[in-house]
Amino acid sequence: MHTVLITGGAGFIGSNFIPFILEKQKDLSVVNLDLLTYAGNLENLKEVEGNSNYTFVRGDICDRKLVESLFKQYHFTSVIHFAAESHVDNSINNPDSFIKTNVFGTFNLLDVAKNHWMDSANNYKNDFINARFHHISTDEVYGSLGETGCFTEKTSYAPNSPYSASKASSDFLVRSYFHTYGLNVVTTNCSNNYGPKQHDEKLIPTIIRKALSGENIPIYGDGKNVRDWLYVIDHCKGIELVFKNGKAGETYNIGGKNEYNNLYIANKICSVLDEIIPKNNSYNNQITFVKDRLGHDFRYAIDATKIEKELGWQADENFDEGIKKTINWYIKKYN
Numbered sequence: 463m464h465t466v467l468i469t470g471g472a473g474f475i476g477s478n479f480i481p482f483i484l485e486k487q488k489d490l491s492v493v494n495l496d497l498l499t500y501a502g503n504l505e506n507l508k509e510v511e512g513n514s515n516y517t518f519v520r521g522d523i524c525d526r527k528l529v530e531s532l533f534k535q536y537h538f539t540s541v542i543h544f545a546a547e548s549h550v551d552n553s554i555n556n557p558d559s560f561i562k563t564n565v566f567g568t569f570n571l572l573d574v575a576k577n578h579w580m581d582s583a584n585n586y587k588n589d590f591i592n593a594r595f596h597h598i599s600t601d602e603v604y605g606s607l608g609e610t611g612c613f614t615e616k617t618s619y620a621p622n623s624p625y626s627a628s629k630a631s632s633d634f635l636v637r638s639y640f641h642t643y644g645l646n647v648v649t650t651n652c653s654n655n656y657g658p659k660q661h662d663e664k665l666i667p668t669i670i671r672k673a674l675s676g677e678n679i680p681i682y683g684d685g686k687n688v689r690d691w692l693y694v695i696d697h698c699k700g701i702e703l704v705f706k707n708g709k710a711g712e713t714y715n716i717g718g719k720n721e722y723n724n725l726y727i728a729n730k731i732c733s734v735l736d737e738i739i740p741k742n743n744s745y746n747n748q749i750t751f752v753k754d755r756l757g758h759d760f761r762y763a764i765d766a767t768k769i770e771k772e773l774g775w776q777a778d779e780n781f782d783e784g785i786k787k788t789i790n791w792y793i794k795k796y797n
C-alpha cells in the first residue's frame with residue numbers, strides 16, 4: 463500500500479480527483495491535507511468519507527511542523543499538490559494569500575518532501591526510491607494569446623495576474639528542486655476546468671445560479687475573452703497518467719480543444735436551461751455586461767500534443783455533453 467499526500471483535496475479539482483483515484487488504484491491510500499478556506503467543501507467528499515483508504519487532515523501547507531509530522535506519521539511515497547488560492551479576481555483585490563499559499567506553501571511541501579525522501583542531492587533513501595512530487599498548475603502562467611496560436615510546453619512564461627504570477631513562481635520552484643536536488647517532480651499545466659463541485663464564485667456556476675434565480679448574469683467587458691474548457695474528469699485522467707508515467711522533470715500541458723468565449727458559454731448555458739426548465743423568456747435576456755476585470759487576459763489555448771503522443775491521453779468528454787451534465791448537477795445543488 464502506497465500513501466499519497468493530496469493537498470487541497472476539498473477544492474473543485476481535488477474533490478473530483480480523490481474519488482476518481484481511490485476507485486482506479488485500490489493499492490493507494492490518500493491523506494487529504496486541506497485548510498478548508500472558503501473554497502474547500504467537505505460535502506464534495508461525502509462519497510469517500512467512509513473509505514478506509516482515505517483520511518482527512520485540516521491544516522495549512524505553509525505549516526512546516528504539521529507537514530513534517532504528517533510525513534513522519536504516514537511515510538508518504540508521493541505528493542499530488544492541488545492546494546492553492548485559485549480565483550484571479552481575489553488575487554487582484556488581495557494578492558497576499560496567493561503569495562503565501564501558492565509560493566511559500568509549495569516551497570514548504572517541496573522542501574519537506576526532499577528532506578524526508580533524500581539523504582542528499584540526487585540520493586534517494588531506499589524506502590523512497592520512486593517517491594514523486596506532482597505539481598498541479600495552470601495554463602495562465604503562459605500569459606495571453608492573440609487570435610491564433612496555442613501554448614506548448616516550450617512557450618515562455620509571461621504571467622499577467624498576481625494569481626498566475628504566484629503559480630508561475632511555484633512552477634519554477636518545482637523545476638529548481640529537480641535541477642538542483644534531483645527531486646522526482648512532474649508538473650501539469652491545465653486549461654480552464656468545468657464540471658461538478660466547482661465553487662459558486664467561478665464563471666460557469668455563477669451563470670447557472672444567476673440564470674436560475676432570475677438575476678442578471680454578469681459577463682465581463684464584451685464577453686469576447688476566450689478560454690479552452692476541459693471537463694474536470696478528463697483533467698483527472700491526465701493527472702493520473704502523468705503521475706504514473708510522466709518523465710521526471712518534465713511538464714505536460716492538458717487542454718480540451720474547446721475554445722469558447724465567455725458570451726458563448728453564457729448563451730450555451732441559457733439555451734440548455736431553455737430546453738430543460740423553460741420559462742416565458744429565454745434565460746439569455748438576463749445576460750448583462752459589467753466592467754471588465756483589470757488586466758483581463760484575452761485568450762488561452764492549449765496544445766496537448768505532448769501528453770497525447772507520449773502518454774496516450776485524450777479528452778473523452780465533448781463540450782455539449784459535459785456542459786449538460788454540469789448544468790444538471792448545479793440545478794440539483796441550487797434548487
Ligand code: NAD
Nearest residue numbers: 470472473474475497498499501502522523545546548655
Ligand atoms: P479551489 O480553489 O477550488 O480549491 C483549492 C483548495 O485548496 C481548497 O479546498 C482550499 O481549502 C485549499 N487550500 C487553500 N489554501 C490552502 C492552504 N494554505 N493549505 C491547505 N489547503 C489550502 O481550486 P481548484 O480549482 O480545485 O484548483 C486546484 C489546483 O488546480 C490549483 O493549484 C489551481 O491553480 C490548479 N488549476 C485549476 C484550474 C481550474 O480551472 N480550476 C485550471 C488549471 C489549474
